[in-house]
Amino acid sequence: MRANSTFFNSKREMAVLKHVLLGNYLMPFCTMTTSAPAAPSVWYIDAYAGPGRYQHDDGSPGEDGSPSIALGIAARLATMERPRTLHCIFIEQKRIYVDSLTALSSAGTFLAAPEIIHGDAHDHFVAAVQKSGRDPLLAFVDPFGTALPYAILRDAFNARPANASTEILVNFHLGSIARIGALLESRHGVRGQNEKTLQRLDALLGMKWRELFRDYYRPGVEGSATEAAMIVAQAFRDEVLKNDGFKSLAIGVRKANDHYPRFQLTLFYRHPSAEYKFADAAHAANREWRRRVSEDEARHQADRYPDMLLPPDFDERQFADQLERDERDLDKNWTAEVRANILRELRGAPSLPISSNVRAIYGAALGLAGESNIRKAWQALAAVGLTSDYNKNVIRGVIARGPNWTPNAT
Ligand SMILES: C[S@@+](CC[C@H](N)C(=O)[O-])C[C@H]1O[C@@H](n2cnc3c(N)ncnc32)[C@H](O)[C@@H]1O
Numbered sequence: 325m326r327a328n329s330t331f332f333n334s335k336r337e338m339a340v341l342k343h344v345l346l347g348n349y350l351m352p353f354c355t356m357t358t359s360a361p362a363a364p365s366v367w368y369i370d371a372y373a374g375p376g377r378y379q380h381d382d383g384s385p386g387e388d389g390s391p392s393i394a395l396g397i398a399a400r401l402a403t404m405e406r407p408r409t410l411h412c413i414f415i416e417q418k419r420i421y422v423d424s425l426t427a428l429s430s431a432g433t434f435l436a437a438p439e440i441i442h443g444d445a446h447d448h449f450v451a452a453v454q455k456s457g458r459d460p461l462l463a464f465v466d467p468f469g470t471a472l473p474y475a476i477l478r479d480a481f482n483a484r485p486a487n488a489s490t491e492i493l494v495n496f497h498l499g500s501i502a503r504i505g506a507l508l509e510s511r512h513g514v515r516g517q518n519e520k521t522l523q524r525l526d527a528l529l530g531m532k533w534r535e536l537f538r539d540y541y542r543p544g545v546e547g548s549a550t551e552a553a554m555i556v557a558q559a560f561r562d563e564v565l566k567n568d569g570f571k572s573l574a575i576g577v578r579k580a581n582d583h584y585p586r587f588q589l590t591l592f593y594r595h596p597s598a599e600y601k602f603a604d605a606a607h608a609a610n611r612e613w614r615r616r617v618s619e620d621e622a623r624h625q626a627d628r629y630p631d632m633l634l635p636p637d638f639d640e641r642q643f644a645d646q647l648e649r650d651e652r653d654l655d656k657n658w659t660a661e662v663r664a665n666i667l668r669e670l671r672g673a674p675s676l677p678i679s680s681n682v683r684a685i686y687g688a689a690l691g692l693a694g695e696s697n698i699r700k701a702w703q704a705l706a707a708v709g710l711t712s713d714y715n716k717n718v719i720r721g722v723i724a725r726g727p728n729w730t731p732n733a734t
Contacts, residue, residue: 336618338586339387341465341613342495345589346574347393348605350462354401356597357460357489358408365409366401367456368394369474370461371445373414375424391425394523395432402435411459412438413452423468442593446476453480460489469500474560475532477482483570483591489595496557496574496588501525504536505556513685529556531563557588557616573599575606575691580617582650600679600695600719603686606616609692618647635732658693661699662686664734666711667721671731675724695719 354366370390377387380725382715387534388396391414398410412434414425422442429438441448445465449472461484471494484490504525507518515520522534540552561572570592576585591602622643665687669676678685678698686693695718702723705711709728715721 332389334725337613337616339579340616341609342589342613343388343390343393344589345605345609346390346493348462348608349591349602350397351400352601352605353460353462353598354408354410356601357595361406364407365411366461367411367413367459367461367620368398369413369415369452369461370394371415371449371465371646372467373416373421373425374466375421376414376428377424385479386658390466391438392428395428395434395438398434398436398438399432399515402433407435409435411456413437413441414438415441415452417442417444418671423448429497435448439587445472449476450479450483453483455490456484456488457514458485458488461491463492464495464571466495467491467497469497470504470525470528471496473528473529474563477564478530481570490570490595491598492570493590495590496560496589497586498550498557498584498588499536499586500555501553501556505533505541505552506549507540507541508534509541509543509649524711529560531560533559534594540638549583553587557590561590561592568592570594571599572693573602575602575609581614597679599682599718603682603690604694606691608696610652615647618643654692655697658689658697659700659704661689662697663694663705665703667733668699670711670723670725670729675722678721678723679719 332388335685345670358364358366373391374389376389376391376395378389379510391412394410399409401408402499409616413428414574416425419442421492422440425438425440426641430442439452441452445467449465450465453461458492460483463480465477467690471477477494480492481490487729505522507522510518512518525533534554537552538557540548540555561574564570564572572590572592574588574590577587577589578585589606593599593602662685665685666676669681669684675720676685683690685698687695699714699716702711702718702721703714706722706726709726710733711726712722712724712731713726
């Protein structure tokens with residue numbers, strides 16, 4: 325393969341994870357919340373929509389952004405045996421992006437015309453949420469930098485009937501919190517412009533976060549600001565649970581494997597199956613992300629040696645084979661992790677309902693392992709009688725101690 329091959333495309337890896345996760349989750353969200361015959365309508369609100377679809381530098385159409393992904397799902401739902409209507413609302417501040425969203429929305433056939441709001445999400449988000457009435461709603465809050473103020477998020481939660489399916493996926497920008505938090509230890513002191521920036525974060529998080537950040541932040545120690553930001557993010561999620569009754573699951577988004585996460589895609593939810601489905605969607609998204617990161621690394625090598633034939637490592641076939649081998653190894657490790665976690669949980673209780681024990685079952689592999697790993701682990705344990713028989717409806721499954729169960733099993 326020549327070094328300047330166009331085999332690798334250029335979508336930024338972190339956007340890949342975000343978009344694959346969104347697409348993989350929105351579809352099951354729509355079908356799971358509209359399974360009753362009386363509920364054929366579901367809503368998606370993209371509060372910081374962007375252009376809808378990206379363009380390559382040469383102006384040719386690029387990859388789907390979140391609105392385009394949602395519209396694709398709306399079109400699929402419309403043609404299902406039992407059609408469902410996905411109502412989409414896109415809020416965007418930038419005129420040219422609104423024009424691009426308008427063009428995108430008029431190009432497809434949907435059961436309900438997408439609504440495009442040109443304006444500030446702060447002003448329009450809650451009113452958009454109210455439009456969904458009692459129908460299920462998934463909102464996506466994906467700003468650049470810090471997120472929607474907590475006060476607005478709360479108004480949105482409160483605008484929904486208590487028993488309606490409501491989920492909000494927030495792209496929580498750890499990098500911004502780390503950068504702003506580090507101002508607390510600025511050698512210029514906390515005053516003037518720094519204090520104003522800090523106050524913006526106070527208002528945004530709507531909670532006392534400064535002491536917490538200071539407790540964990542060690543100036544000059546690499547990664548410590550991000551670690552402190554992650555503690556703050558966890559405290560924020562605890563606050564939402566306490567005040568609003570929404571649980572949450574945060575999936576880290578990194579630039580490379582050994583990096584700290586820059587973002588956390590955080591799902592706020594109440595639905596009992598949400599955690600299971602979201603973790604499984606993250607598993608598939610992370611797989612796609614790893615592929616893109618490897619491709620990007622190969623492309624980087626190609627750019628560095630533009631006039632050379634690439635070494636065999638970067639031959640397309642070999643590249644794909646190596647990736648497949650790596651993926652198989654990872655998959656084995658995750659199945660082993662899930663297997664060990666199931667046995668550990670069964671030591672404490674005779675049976676383990678799966679969908680309400682997602683975090684315990686995945687353990688350190690949360691967001692990386694998926695339903696397929698639970699299947700394999702359960703099948704292997706059942707085959708030697710350590711657990712009850714495998715049930716292929718995993719999400720509704722309950723794993724119990726089997727006839728050969730022993731607490732010493734590993
Ligand atoms: C990270 S991009 C969104 C990307 C998009 N969600 C996607 O995944 O394809 C953030 C977008 O929010 C828009 N934006 C920034 N502040 C906004 C605000 N206050 N209200 C509405 N849109 C805003 C920006 O113009 C930008 O298009």
